[in-house]
Structures are given as structure tokens and as C-alpha cells.
Amino acid sequence: MDTVRPFSQVLDRLRSAGLRPTRQRMALAKxxxxxxxxHITAEMLHAEAQAESIRVSLATVYNTLHQFTQAxxxxxxxxxxxRSYFDSNTTRHHxxxxxxTNELADIPxxxxxxxxxxxxxxxxxxxxxxxxxxVGNL
Amino acid sequence: MDTVRPFSQVLDRLRSAGLRPTRQRMALAKxxxxxxxxHITAEMLHAEAQAESIRVSLATVYNTLHQFTQAxxxxxxxxxxxRSYFDSNTTRHHxxxxxxTNELADIPxxxxxxxxxxxxxxxxxxxxxxxxxxVGNL
DNA sequence: GTGTTTGCAAAGTGTTTGCAATTTA
DNA sequence: TAAATTGCAAACACTTTGCAAACAC
Numbered sequence: 001m002d003t004v005r006p007f008s009q010v011l012d013r014l015r016s017a018g019l020r021p022t023r024q025r026m027a028l029a030k031x032x033x034x035x036x037x038x039h040i041t042a043e044m045l046h047a048e049a050q051a052e053s054i055r056v057s058l059a060t061v062y063n064t065l066h067q068f069t070q071a072x073x074x075x076x077x078x079x080x081x082x083r084s085y086f087d088s089n090t091t092r093h094h095x096x097x098x099x100x101t102n103e104l105a106d107i108p109x110x111x112x113x114x115x116x117x118x119x120x121x122x123x124x125x126x127x128x129x130x131x132x133x134x135v136g137n138l
Numbered sequence: 139m140d141t142v143r144p145f146s147q148v149l150d151r152l153r154s155a156g157l158r159p160t161r162q163r164m165a166l167a168k169x170x171x172x173x174x175x176x177h178i179t180a181e182m183l184h185a186e187a188q189a190e191s192i193r194v195s196l197a198t199v200y201n202t203l204h205q206f207t208q209a210x211x212x213x214x215x216x217x218x219x220x221r222s223y224f225d226s227n228t229t230r231h232h233x234x235x236x237x238x239t240n241e242l243a244d245i246p247x248x249x250x251x252x253x254x255x256x257x258x259x260x261x262x263x264x265x266x267x268x269x270x271x272x273v274g275n276l
Numbered sequence: 277g278t279g280t281t282t283g284c285a286a287a288g289t290g291t292t293t294g295c296a297a298t299t300t301a
Numbered sequence: 302t303a304a305a306t307t308g309c310a311a312a313c314a315c316t317t318t319g320c321a322a323a324c325a326c
Contacts, residue, residue, distance in 0.1 A: 081222045113254035124273040135262040195308045
């Protein structure tokens, strides 16, 4: 029942990704990983940081999100051609996307059963299977 | 084996969508629907039109793509947070997305078997189920 | 000290918008 | 001729970049 993610764990995550644990990265990592399964855009994360009086530029938020994604700490979810969403849950799962509110919600992997998947075209390899269920008002 | 889409059919499509069959819309509709299952961006369609000496502004291409989508003649496919793709095949099917070449390929509906789908959150309705298989080099 | 990271402002990219001129019915 | 549509250029939203100052080791 230990859901707390101690400071050192964030630190280790950054270290093992080869990223220096700077003040900004530590603070953003805390916001992203202290609670699981966050779906967040750069603007949202920047606003959250500001709300907690963490001084970070928007440019650094963008850089950090990409660095974390490259390091496998985040997963980018493409649901909206206007903005990029990042998911702090990198395990296999899928998403609901509410087109009215622009909100993402997780669908646990076991809730979707893809019985048959075509193989990738010749010379290609499947990198990821994304299932996005778009929902809206009745 | 009649795969030709006569002029009048394009005309009727526009008419029944409540869209006046202007020169631009007719020409773009021809490009979009004369061959099935096209995956195209606004810039791509604009370039094609220019290549065929059809004079249309990029703004009109954007407007037209959205009008056609609203009319159910096109389907927007969100795979890339940088640009919008439109699919001239509006029947149920899914997609491969090649992240190296930024190209989409159809996956016929019967090639994917989604045996179990969670129901939409309360008060919500499933609008669409998108399966995107991201592929890349081996 | 040396190389990395940050913040700023400027530039970039894809898309939308306001409005006068044109076209359609 | 009334209403819809077009094209242009300007505006927009989101994202990236160049570079000097600040920071981590």
C-alpha cells in the first residue's frame, strides 16, 4: 500500500535516463509522477507549476516533456491535432477521449480485447497499437 | 465492376450535403473521390490541385475539407499532432501509420477483431472507435 | 572549469478568420 | 439581386530554436 513515490525515486528515474536532476526537472517529475496516470499538455503542466510557484519557462516544459518521453518515462497520446497530450502511465492501456471536454480517460488493457491484429507491412514492425474511443454527449 | 464515379454523383453528393457545387468544390471532390481511400492533408490536396492547374486557395481547401467532413463525405484521422489527415473512405476501418514516412494505410474492418469494448462513461456515447497501429522500420 | 540546462524572445508551422470581390441560384 | 463562396493577408495557437546567462558536477 505504499503509493508514495519518494524523492529519491524521482531522482533515480532522472539519473538512469541520463538527465541531470535540475530543479525544474525534479519539480516537473514530481507533478507528473506523484499521482499515477496523468494526461497533460505542456500548457497545463506549465500552469500547474506556476500555481505551485515553481518557476519554469514554457520552453523548458516542452523540452522536459520530450526528454521524458524519449527516456520512456512518458508516452505521447495523439488524439487532437491541435495539441500534444502526455500520459504518465507508460504501461499498456487505451483511452477514452471526450471530444466535448477534450479530456482523456484510461481504459485498462484488459478491458479491450483485440483478438486479431494484422501483421505489419513488409519490412515494418509494429511499434504500438493505439485504441482511442471517442465519446461525446448522448 | 463500376468503379467510376460519374460527374453527376459528385454533384449529387454536394447537393444533398447542402453545398453549392462551385468550381472549386467540384474539382476538389473529384480529386478526393475519384479514386477510393485517399489519405490526404490540406497542403497535399492543394498541391495536387495546383499540379492539375485548378486554381484554389489553401484557405478554400481547408474550408472545403471541413465542410465535406461535416457532411459525412470525409473522415478526419488524428495520427499526428502536427497536421490533419482526411480519409475519403468513411466506412468502418482502421489504420496503419508509418511514423517514418508519415503515411497512412487502411486496415479493413474485418482484419481487426475487437472482441470486447468497454461501455462509454455515464451520460456519454461512443462516437467512434479508432485503432491506429503505429509501424516503423524493423 | 567544463559541459549542460535554462529562459527569453524570435521564428516556425499548420490552421483559421475578416472582409471585399466574385460567383451561384 | 440576395445569399453563399472565394482569395488574400493578417491573425492565431501551439511548438521549436538560437543564444547568452545560470547551473550541475
